[in-house]
Amino acid sequence: MKWIGAALLAGSLLLPPLFAGDFYINLASQILIAAIFALSLNLLVGFGGMTSLGHASYLGVGAYISALLTSRYGFGHGAAALLSIAGTTAMAAFFGVIALRASGLGFLMITLALSQVLWGLAYRMSNVTNGDNGVAGLTRPAPFGISLDSPISFYWFALIVATFALVMMAIFVSSAFGSSLKGVRDQPRRMAALGFNPWLIRWITFVYAGFWGGVAGLLYVYYHKYIHPTSLSTTSSAEALLGVIAGGSGTLGGPAVGAALVLLLKNYVSAYLERWNMLLGLVFLFIVLVMPTGIVPGVSRLTTRLRGGVR
Amino acid sequence: MTASTFSYALEVVNLKKAFGGLAVTQNVSLSIRPGERRLIIGPNGAGKTTLFNQISGDLRPNSGSIRLFGSDITHLPPYKRAHFGLSRTYQIITLFTGDTLEHNVTLGLLGLRRARWQMWRPLSFYGNMSAEARRTLDAVGLLQLATHAISDIAYGERRRVELAMALAQQPRVLLLDEPLAGLSNTERATVKSLIASIPRQTTVIMIEHDMDTALDLAETVTLLNYGRVIVDGERDAVIADERTREVYLGT
Numbered sequence: 001m002k003w004i005g006a007a008l009l010a011g012s013l014l015l016p017p018l019f020a021g022d023f024y025i026n027l028a029s030q031i032l033i034a035a036i037f038a039l040s041l042n043l044l045v046g047f048g049g050m051t052s053l054g055h056a057s058y059l060g061v062g063a064y065i066s067a068l069l070t071s072r073y074g075f076g077h078g079a080a081a082l083l084s085i086a087g088t089t090a091m092a093a094f095f096g097v098i099a100l101r102a103s104g105l106g107f108l109m110i111t112l113a114l115s116q117v118l119w120g121l122a123y124r125m126s127n128v129t130n131g132d133n134g135v136a137g138l139t140r141p142a143p144f145g146i147s148l149d150s151p152i153s154f155y156w157f158a159l160i161v162a163t164f165a166l167v168m169m170a171i172f173v174s175s176a177f178g179s180s181l182k183g184v185r186d187q188p189r190r191m192a193a194l195g196f197n198p199w200l201i202r203w204i205t206f207v208y209a210g211f212w213g214g215v216a217g218l219l220y221v222y223y224h225k226y227i228h229p230t231s232l233s234t235t236s237s238a239e240a241l242l243g244v245i246a247g248g249s250g251t252l253g254g255p256a257v258g259a260a261l262v263l264l265l266k267n268y269v270s271a272y273l274e275r276w277n278m279l280l281g282l283v284f285l286f287i288v289l290v291m292p293t294g295i296v297p298g299v300s301r302l303t304t305r306l307r308g309g310v311r
Numbered sequence: 312m313t314a315s316t317f318s319y320a321l322e323v324v325n326l327k328k329a330f331g332g333l334a335v336t337q338n339v340s341l342s343i344r345p346g347e348r349r350l351i352i353g354p355n356g357a358g359k360t361t362l363f364n365q366i367s368g369d370l371r372p373n374s375g376s377i378r379l380f381g382s383d384i385t386h387l388p389p390y391k392r393a394h395f396g397l398s399r400t401y402q403i404i405t406l407f408t409g410d411t412l413e414h415n416v417t418l419g420l421l422g423l424r425r426a427r428w429q430m431w432r433p434l435s436f437y438g439n440m441s442a443e444a445r446r447t448l449d450a451v452g453l454l455q456l457a458t459h460a461i462s463d464i465a466y467g468e469r470r471r472v473e474l475a476m477a478l479a480q481q482p483r484v485l486l487l488d489e490p491l492a493g494l495s496n497t498e499r500a501t502v503k504s505l506i507a508s509i510p511r512q513t514t515v516i517m518i519e520h521d522m523d524t525a526l527d528l529a530e531t532v533t534l535l536n537y538g539r540v541i542v543d544g545e546r547d548a549v550i551a552d553e554r555t556r557e558v559y560l561g562t
Contacts, residue, residue, distance in 0.1 A: 176421060176429040176437065183407060183418050190405045193367055194476070195393035195422030 013159060017152045025151040026223075027267055031260045032155075032162040033219045038243045038255035039169050040212030045241065046250030047173050048205045049185030050100075053108050053237050054115030057095070058210045060232030061118060062088040062217025067135040067227045068128065077141035085214045092210020096203045103188075115237055122229035134228035138221060148222065158219055165212055170252050172208065181205055239266075242280070246287045248294025257295050319378070320345040320484050320514040321366070326375035328365060328538075335361045336372065337538040343531075345380075345483075346511040350529035350546070351518045354558065358538040359518045360402060363486050366516075367399045368392050379484060393422060396483030400473045400490060402518070406461045412472055413457040416444035419476040447479040448472075451505055467498040474505060485509065487517040491524055499524050526550070534558060 017025055037059055044050040065084035069075035075083070099110040122129045129135065140148040148154045172178055183191045184198045192198050221227050230236065239262050247258025265283065270276040291298025321343045328336035335358045343349050351359050364370040366377055368389035376385045379395050387395070407415050420440045421427045435441070448454045451471045456464055461472065470490065477485055490506065491499050503524050509515055519525035526532075532549040534542040542552045549555055 171431050174433050175431055176426045176434045178430075179414075179418065179421065179434045180427045186407050186409075187405055189369060189389075190401070190407075191418070191422070192389040193369075193393060193399055194419055194480070195390050196427060197388075197390045 017155055022151045025155050027263070029151070029155045029158045029223055030267075031263050032158040033216055033223060034240070034243065034259035034263050035256035036162050036165045036212060036219065037216035038240050038247070038259035039166060039252075040209045040216060041240050042244045042249055042255040043169060043173070043205055043209040043212070045244050046248075046255070047178065047181055047185065048202055048209075050103070050202060050206070051108050051241070052099075052111040053234065053241060054095075054099075054111030054113075055209070055213055055240055056232050056234070056236035057111075057115040057118050058088050058092060058213025059217040059220055059236065060122065060227075060229075061091055062214035063221035063227045063231055064122065064129065064135070064217075066218055067138055067221050071135055071138055077139075081141070081218055084218055085211065088214030088217065089207060089211045092207045092213070093203075095210070096206035100199060100202050100206065112234065112237075115232060115234065119229055119232040119234070122232050129229070132229065134226055136226045138225040138227070140222045140225065154223065158223070161215065161219060165215060166252070166256070169212065173252070177201070177204075242284055246284055246294060248296035248298070251294070251296050254294050254296035261295070319343060320347065320380060321516065322376075322378040322381075323362075323366065324376045324378075326362070326365060326377065327373045328361060328370065329373060335538045336365065339375070339535070339538070339540055341533060341540070341543070343484075343514060343516060345514055347514055348528055348530045349514075349516045350525050350532045351516065351535060352520075352522070352525075352532060353535035353541075356537075357535040359535055360488055361538075362535070363399065363488055363518065367397065367486060390422075393480070397486070398477040398480045398482035398484070399486035400477050400488055402488040402492060404466075404469050404473055406469060406472055406476075408461045411458050411460055412448055412453055412464070412475075413441060413444050415461060415472055416447050416475050416479050417441055419479040420444060423480055444479060447475045450478070450508075451475045452501065467494050470494060470498070470502060471505070474502065478509070482513055484514045484516065487515065487519075489518055489520065491519055491521045503528065 037055070040058070041052065041055045044052050044055070062084050065087050066080045069080040069083060070077060095111075095114050098114065099107055102110055123131055126132075140154065142148060143157070146153065148157050173181070180191070180196055180201050184196060184201050188198045220231065240259065243258030243262045244255045245258070246261060247256065248254025261283070262280065265276060265280050269279050273279060287295060319342050321341065323339055323341040326336050326339040327334070339362060351362070353359055361370065365372045368384070368387060372385065376383055378384065379392070379397060382395065384392050384395060407418065417434060417440055420443055421434070424440070426437055426440070445454060445457055448457050451474060453468060453471055453475065456468065461469060470493070474490060487506070490502055494502060499521065506515065506517070506528055517525060517528065526546060529546050531544060532546050533540060534549060534555055536558045541558060542549050542554050
């Protein structure tokens, strides 16, 4: 059963470029980027029990650093990418120290506040960020001389990065450290009594999540060739969080599925319905009522039951 | 560290803790020798668990000091105390409900090993740790349930997993907070013999209400009431003491 699922997934990822039109290929690329972003947020929300409402900070700052370095300061894409990832990760290290002074709702509010500061800066520091106009006229990199300008080539690039990201995050959460992290999520007090340092475990995870958030930001700015302060907004953070929860937080596939769902609703439904947010809300409500743990755990439970409750 | 400080496994000196105006620990001093079996008794609200929480580091005392084998641990965070050889169990069972018994005990082992920072190897890579976890589960009579989730096993068995998690760490000082709470008579007998079989390298300090069982395990007894040490000493002397009867029976 697992193999059938894997084959279907591989097929759905590898086949579209062969026959689908540019619109769908571009949509698929966006889904991959959103999936990396949701997976990185899931490290915090699902595996660390740290519900963040400011994860867009990492996507946005990662994107802005690359955009500004390449367009304003004449950096090459390689150096800009490295600096962008390093800068985003360093920012996560700093923000982590602040946000992890609290947990639960306090943590959520601090992450929200920090991301609002960045969003405000992106708007107001218009001499650097170009404010509400955003930074336009960007280019995509050409790794090993391969241009990423066509939808298909960018799709392959995004697929490679997304696969690598998924594998790296899967290794992370199933490692011994991942066990420490899940333990701290479930019973922080007990874990401390057993010799684990809950704060440091959370902080390392926070930084790692920031790193992958930055990677998603790079892809995001490469894809759109444009960056605007909305990418740093609470809406952007909340959409990702919605995807994580709808898909199934604390699972590896869930956030990717959730992110895809949010993006499809956004792209498809908004063409027919002006208030697509309302539909997103209804869909989310439906998921929470029917499958409180999310789509992926919910569907797998359903298939188990349909197959006569094997196991 | 002088030689004299080593004569105690755990030394609590003039410990004070108040929640607002409510003094829950008032000038408590305890000296417990290596290998000793100490029972802490007292009516509900006497401050027994609060004292444990200060020893394990969950609560910070307002003043006073706590020494473990001569080292001042008063200001250390809980996880560092664990590395000093201090383990504890909880009155309210605190386990990883969705995980297997083996995983629970393995976490106890992982907490003291560098592997807890290992970011690319899975826990299953460390076969020696899982073998040791299974040995400990065998010792508490739960090996046959090793692959079951905590949520699948009975309350009495969970009590024993609590114990197994702490025992796996081979602590120098072990704090047991009501290890018999909520157990049936047969289960009590099982846990009692388990506690009795803890090696002498481990100093055991136990809070327990079930006197019939607990007094057999204890060599020394401390009676707390309203956050104060009322009587402290050899078991029989404390039982015979008039003040003990006063606290328990009223005058």
